[in-house]
Amino acid sequence: MTPLKLRKVAIDTYKENVAYLHRDCPLYHSEGFQALNKIEVRDGPQRQPVVAVLNIVDDESCLAPDELGLSEQTFAQLGVAEGTAVFIDHATPPQSLEAVHRKIAGEPLNRPEFLRICQDIVNNRYSKIEIAAFLVACAESGMERDEMLFLTEAMVDTGERLDWGESLVVDKHCIGGIPGNRTTMLIVPIVAAHGMLMPKTSSRAITSPAGTADTMEVLCKVNLSPDELRGIVQQQRGFIAWGGTARLSPVDDILISVERPLSLDSKGQMIASILSKKIAAGSTHLLIDIPVGPSAKVHTQAEALRLRKLFEYVGDRSGMELEVVITDGSQPIGNGVGPALEARDVLQVLQNDPHAPIDLKEKALQLAGRILEFDPDVRGGQGYRLARDLLESGRAWQKMQDIIAAQGAAASPPQPTALQYPVEAPRDGVVTAIDNLQIARIARLAGAPMDKSAGVDLHKKLHDRVTRGTPLYTLHAEFRADYQFARNAIEQANGYTIG
């Protein structure tokens, strides 16, 4: 085969590998390549290929006919210098696609099949549409619980796995959907103050107004190297950092990059995603929080119980100690929605401020109590009281200050937003419903999480009595356009039902 000269094309194609070939490249004609075909690129006959989708270029200023262009990510994956002689070939479809076809036909797959699928995905042998086919085949009722286990294991096995060298490494995860709800930032200092190991990697917001990493970033650095994190955990027993740098369950990231734009909602995929990340992160004991409410992700107690059984089934067989708590998801937890407003709530609770939101404090104590009971020395039923002591004595606040200092405290606190707007009760009555989705939407339109200070600050919660004109919440926005988008959304529906 004729070699081509490698060239880096300065285009960011994110999680999709793209290669560029000039239309006048002799190989394009003689070898029957076509746009959107998948090709294999290698820098020698015996080398491991990179697989990419082919785009055809018609302009010599971008690419010469004897060159092969690779998008930034793809170039980095091949890992050789520009100008290197590279060889291209038609990519053979990944062999594991055959199993995906059987999955589409309704057949359950076994452990080795899930492993081969994940290996092919992590090696970029699957195109986006092939990943979509796999996800859809696994969606909804399409997965047996053993398959969820096999997928979880395969996702762990195809990535890195951290080992903290201790037998009790705790973690918690909330399946999400509740604005505010920043319990992690209270639980970590409480359980670390007790001496438990809780190296907490968190995500940034993707569809919500704030993730734990966004909120912690209001107070300190969250983007830390693995070495830095190891140092902090030795001193402090805990940290709250962004988890994006490690290659933990990389298949999960690839699947999510397709699942999210598809808005696919697959129980099996969710369980495998959560548990594979936690196992790979080296957690041995995990508390899962499933909030239930009319505008939460899970709507009924029965649905939450089914989900709990699935988590327990997969968790037990993955060698992880796992507890599931089903909590009240009928309204936001805490008052602030948006990174800075949520950070304020967290600090108020830690500082035992009399204005601290009581619901956030109570929920955090309940969850921290369950985690503390993972400690064999803590008697069953005593966790809550222990957590409360750690919080109210100020030890948790001291621990949080130590963690913030260790991670690198933020230079200055976020400033109040330029634009604020009080949303008032339209009539006398009682708050009978708060729509989590609409409150989250309004906070995002206002600029959260990109503008740290933007969001919504709730003044009234469920069952509160209001009279006409009582402020229900205050909208915070930095930019006029965001402010107006959020105001328009509030005009349509302010998220509150007054009964």
Added chain:
Amino acid sequence: MTPLKLRKVAIDTYKENVAYLHRDCPLYHSEGFQALNKIEVRDGPQRQPVVAVLNIVDDESCLAPDELGLSEQTFAQLGVAEGTAVFIDHATPPQSLEAVHRKIAGEPLNRPEFLRICQDIVNNRYSKIEIAAFLVACAESGMERDEMLFLTEAMVDTGERLDWGESLVVDKHCIGGIPGNRTTMLIVPIVAAHGMLMPKTSSRAITSPAGTADTMEVLCKVNLSPDELRGIVQQQRGFIAWGGTARLSPVDDILISVERPLSLDSKGQMIASILSKKIAAGSTHLLIDIPVGPSAKVHTQAEALRLRKLFEYVGDRSGMELEVVITDGSQPIGNGVGPALEARDVLQVLQNDPHAPIDLKEKALQLAGRILEFDPDVRGGQGYRLARDLLESGRAWQKMQDIIAAQGAAASPPQPTALQYPVEAPRDGVVTAIDNLQIARIARLAGAPMDKSAGVDLHKKLHDRVTRGTPLYTLHAEFRADYQFARNAIEQANGYTIG
């Protein structure tokens, strides 16, 4: 919103719309766009947007920060000049995706839902992964027969529809998989010689060694404008042209561009694809050929019968007169496999050459007979004899010459290939099996259909007695590399079983 200057990026992204934005474009940061997001591009607030996937460019020589680049196809779709001020926005997911999610969950969809899905697809509102999700949800047993009907109707309604102004417009379609089998090129002159209207648009080969359009192109032009075709049909009552120019069932082309790389095999999708194209092409009467054999697409008589019922169900309800014949698909039909070799077979049959392949002639007469019986004046059971008379009298050959002249005869016949290789029987015996897939593969490796003369010329068929060294078939190739690829494949398996 700030406008951007439109720029055409000379990249061919085939059936996927791609837009390019420089990383330093102020909108990229302020509006939260991300690589692989879908955006809407319009040239004014009230204009119909084009939807494209976003790639981020890091090089100012390709794109300036105040520019928006569009790939060639996307630029053509927007249809305005370079430099025009355009506006971008986050693309809202197509509303019909909600129905796709219900389909994934196992719910059957109704007529308006399929229509909305097809409208969104034809307007490029679906990304590749969304199309893949739709196809997988519809694959295998996932579609009821009413859904196949709704999808067929929706695919017709979202494209152009030809009207030939007559009440009897015949067509035929073979579901494929059998090498050779060039019956269409015999049927059209036979039935047109009878005076029936048969405006035949055919496809080029995609996975096979030759399509009807590729084979007809050996004899004459096939790439004709709608006006040219209308003129020919008035004079000749028939033509055999490439169907790629008309916008008939454009959703089908888009679905196939995803279905094919996925190797998805969905009955419902196949039926909707075939019937929507035929209805849109203005056919009123259609004969479907389902070959059955161990290496055909359909393996058993029972499977063929189920497929026939589905075709009949959808055909009857689409207001089309439809007949299905189940034929012998146990081996290639005719001797030649590859455009020029197949054209030679066709001409031999038309010219009543004593060397003409009898199986091709017989099959064509059977099918043409069934089509002639669509004519109310042809008595049931008399079609075959009428077809034979039209063929053996030379009237079909005369009609074919007229059609070739009308379409524009080819300048010169294809030359014999430079490289030929006889594949010999390894021992004495009887031919007990011929593998359609392997013969097709060998012919493609030899260069068909790109090299018109390349392919395979069969000398022995099923049940023929051979002695060791008897030539089974001759390989024809133009280029040394192709020749060697094909020879290697023959070494592995020559496609013949001698029992």
